[in-house]
Amino acid sequence: MLISSLRSLIWNVSETKLLWLLSSQNRSHRCCKDSYVSSTLNGLEEALAAGKAVNDNPDALQDAINNAVTLLTEKVANVRLLGDVNNDGSVTTDDSALLLRSAAELDTLDDAATVSADMNQDGIADTSDAVLILQTAAEF
Helix, strand or coil: CHHHHHHHHHHHHHHHHHHHHHHHHHHHHHHHHHHECHHHHCCHHHHHHHHHHHHHCCCCCHHHHHHHHHHHHHHHHHCCECCCCCCCCCCCHHHHHHHHHHHCCCCCCCHHHHHHHCCCCCCCCCHHHHHHHHHHHHHC
C-alpha cells in the first residue's frame, strides 16, 4: 500500500511538473520567440512535442515522464534571452554595462555572452546593442 501511494505521489508530481513546463514554455515560446538567441532554441520544439506526447499518453510510464521532464528542463534552462549578457535570466542595465565595458576593452565577453549581446543581430556586439539593451531593460 505504501509503495503504491508513493508511486502515485511521484507520478502526480512529475506529471504536474511536465504540465507546467509544457504550458509555460508554450506560452513564452509562442509569444516571444524573437526575444531569444535563436541558436539556444535548437531542439526546444522537439522537446515540447515529446513532452506533449508523453503528457497526452494516459499509459505513460514513470520513466517516460521523468525523461520528458528532464529533457524539457534542460532545453528550457539553455534558452538565453537576447540582451541577457550576464545570463541571469533577465535583461537589465547590468547587461548593458557589461557590453559597454567590453566595447571599451575593459572586459571580455565569452562567445555566448557576445551572441546574446548582439541585439540587432548584425554579427557585432557594440554600443548600438548596448542602447537596445537599455531600451529593453526599461520596458521590463
